[in-house]
Amino acid sequence: MNVSVLFFGQITDITHCSHTVLTDIADTDQLDERLHxxxxxxxxxKYVVTVDRKIIRENVVLLDxxxxxxxxxxxxx
Amino acid sequence: MNVSVLFFGQITDITHCSHTVLTDIADTDQLDERLHxxxxxxxxxKYVVTVDRKIIRENVVLLDxxxxxxxxxxxxx
Amino acid sequence: xxxxxxxxxxxxVFIAEVIQKYSSDPxxxxxxxxxxxxxxxxxxxxxxxxxxxxxxxxxxxxxxxxIRSDIFTKxxxxxxxxxxxxxxxxAGEICLFVLVASAHRKAAMEACNEVVERVKxxxxxxxxxxxxxxxxxxxxxx
Amino acid sequence: xxxxxxxxxxxxVFIAEVIQKYSSDPxxxxxxxxxxxxxxxxxxxxxxxxxxxxxxxxxxxxxxxxIRSDIFTKxxxxxxxxxxxxxxxxAGEICLFVLVASAHRKAAMEACNEVVERVKxxxxxxxxxxxxxxxxxxxxxx
Numbered sequence: 001m002n003v004s005v006l007f008f009g010q011i012t013d014i015t016h017c018s019h020t021v022l023t024d025i026a027d028t029d030q031l032d033e034r035l036h037x038x039x040x041x042x043x044x045x046k047y048v049v050t051v052d053r054k055i056i057r058e059n060v061v062l063l064d065x066x067x068x069x070x071x072x073x074x075x076x077x
Numbered sequence: 078m079n080v081s082v083l084f085f086g087q088i089t090d091i092t093h094c095s096h097t098v099l100t101d102i103a104d105t106d107q108l109d110e111r112l113h114x115x116x117x118x119x120x121x122x123k124y125v126v127t128v129d130r131k132i133i134r135e136n137v138v139l140l141d142x143x144x145x146x147x148x149x150x151x152x153x154x
Numbered sequence: 155x156x157x158x159x160x161x162x163x164x165x166x167v168f169i170a171e172v173i174q175k176y177s178s179d180p181x182x183x184x185x186x187x188x189x190x191x192x193x194x195x196x197x198x199x200x201x202x203x204x205x206x207x208x209x210x211x212x213x214x215x216x217x218x219x220x221i222r223s224d225i226f227t228k229x230x231x232x233x234x235x236x237x238x239x240x241x242x243x244x245a246g247e248i249c250l251f252v253l254v255a256s257a258h259r260k261a262a263m264e265a266c267n268e269v270v271e272r273v274k275x276x277x278x279x280x281x282x283x284x285x286x287x288x289x290x291x292x293x294x295x296x
Numbered sequence: 297x298x299x300x301x302x303x304x305x306x307x308x309v310f311i312a313e314v315i316q317k318y319s320s321d322p323x324x325x326x327x328x329x330x331x332x333x334x335x336x337x338x339x340x341x342x343x344x345x346x347x348x349x350x351x352x353x354x355x356x357x358x359x360x361x362x363i364r365s366d367i368f369t370k371x372x373x374x375x376x377x378x379x380x381x382x383x384x385x386x387a388g389e390i391c392l393f394v395l396v397a398s399a400h401r402k403a404a405m406e407a408c409n410e411v412v413e414r415v416k417x418x419x420x421x422x423x424x425x426x427x428x429x430x431x432x433x434x435x436x437x438x
Contacts (some may be wrong), residue, residue: 008350008351008352008422008436009422009424009434010421010422015386028423040307046396047302050352050355051408052426053352053354053355053358067377069352069355069420071352071420072434073436073437074417074418074419074420074421074425075421075423075434075435075436075437075438076349076351076380076415076416076419076421076422076437077332077391077392077412077415077416077421077423077437078266081226085208085209085210085278085280086208086249086282086292087162087292088281088282125208129212130210130212130213130216146210146213146278148210148278149292150282150295151208151240151249151274151276151277151278151279151280151295152279152280152292152293152294152295153207153273153274153279153281153295154190154238154249154250154270154273154274154276154279154281154282154295159399164317164417166312166313166315166319167312169311169312170308170309170311170312170370172333173307173308173311174308177308177333177388177390178388178390179388180334180336180387180388181335181336182388183331183332183333183334183335184332184333185329185330185331185333186328186329186330186331187327187328187329187330187391188328188329188401188404188405189315189326189327189328189329190326190401191319191325191326192322192325193322193323193325194322194323195326195400208421223308244298245322246319246320246321246322248318248319253400256372257352259330259412261331262330263330263405263408263409263412266405268406270405272402287297288383295299
């Protein structure tokens with residue numbers, strides 16, 4: 001099972017990449033854990049998580065080929 | 078003593094001119110009287126009077142070469 | 155004193171030139187622009203084909219000067235431009251162009267709104283709505 | 297679905313073209329336009345020389361579509377256009393252009409204000425403020 005994870009804005013300063021693919025992730029809580037283990041600095045950043053481009057507020061089960069993204073506060077305009 | 082009187086907007090439909098010069102007018106009350114005598118339809122129109130381009134609300138004494146104007150409600154834009 | 159009257163319709167190209175003029179000012183963060191265009195309204199089954207504008211120009215320019223001063227006192231403004239047509243403007247053409255430039259968005263929006271409001275209610279300008287067939291009526295602002 | 301992103305700065309000529317495009321529509325009476333321009337702000341004695349914008353484009357386009365629908369439901373609108381830069385935009389250049397066309401002024405002004413507010417707070421776009429000397433900081437919207 002593959003889950004694409006996209007990184008944006010100041011989060012890319014921590015991840016040093018804009019995109020990664022994780023395997024065998026059951027849900028977004030587990031995804032957060034795995035990312036925090038890989039990038040401890042993420043704990044200090046405010047961000048929201050999207051699943052297939054919708055912002056989620058609770059744990060969501062991830063299916064194959066789901067697109068997840070970590071979005072720091074927006075600053076367009 | 079000469080007083081220029083300017084007419085604008087729908088008032089020109091009554092006066093059929095944009096400008097007249099009146100002589101021997103003491104003040105704006107007297108001016109109103111003279112204009113109402115010349116153009117009775119003016120009584121049916123809402124307008125403000127300016128003296129040297131300032132809107133007046135009370136009777137004002139007119140001096141030589143004063144510029145008076147009759148302004149119906151504005152409709153720019 | 156700034157000239158505010160343009161003979162006939164205001165062109166989009168002129169609007170672009172005004173924006174271009176300020177584009178090199180790196181203290182500007184926000185422009186708010188209002189554009190008024192002649193609508194082909196139907197009034198008593200007659201279609202408005204153009205508006206003919208006349209004005210008490212000297213008074214309008216003096217009054218516009220006072221409005222500018224008020225707005226600069228009230229808001230942190232960088233620039234205000236007001237252009238209004240005189241003479242005939244056909245339906246679908248532009249008759250009013252107000253540009254307000256400021257460092258920040260909120261001031262630009264509020265000031266622009268207030269300038270447009272005051273231009274319409276305080277400048278001695280009159281519009282004569284000419285019908286496509288024949289006749290006219292004097293425009294009323296609400 | 298409408299494309300909202302422009303590579304680099306938005307030119308005043310492009311803005312004129314958009315206005316021109318609607319100028320023949322005689323149901324339009326008012327346009328309200330907001331233009332955002334990069335300010336050469338000084339932050340900790342460093343001058344901002346440009347902003348580099350990145351976005352989660354697919355999500356931004358979906359979200360913009362939802363905002364458009366909301367605005368069309370809420371206001372009597374004729375058209376809404378939103379254009380936002382992606383990539384580098386230098387100080388003094390334009391990064392955001394919002395145009396709202398309506399029959400009447402009040403709807404155009406209120407809708408434009410709301411669109412700009414929502415574009416800034418709801419579209420997944422990020423600005424990286426690049427300093428003239430060296431370094432950068434991530435832009436914050438208030």
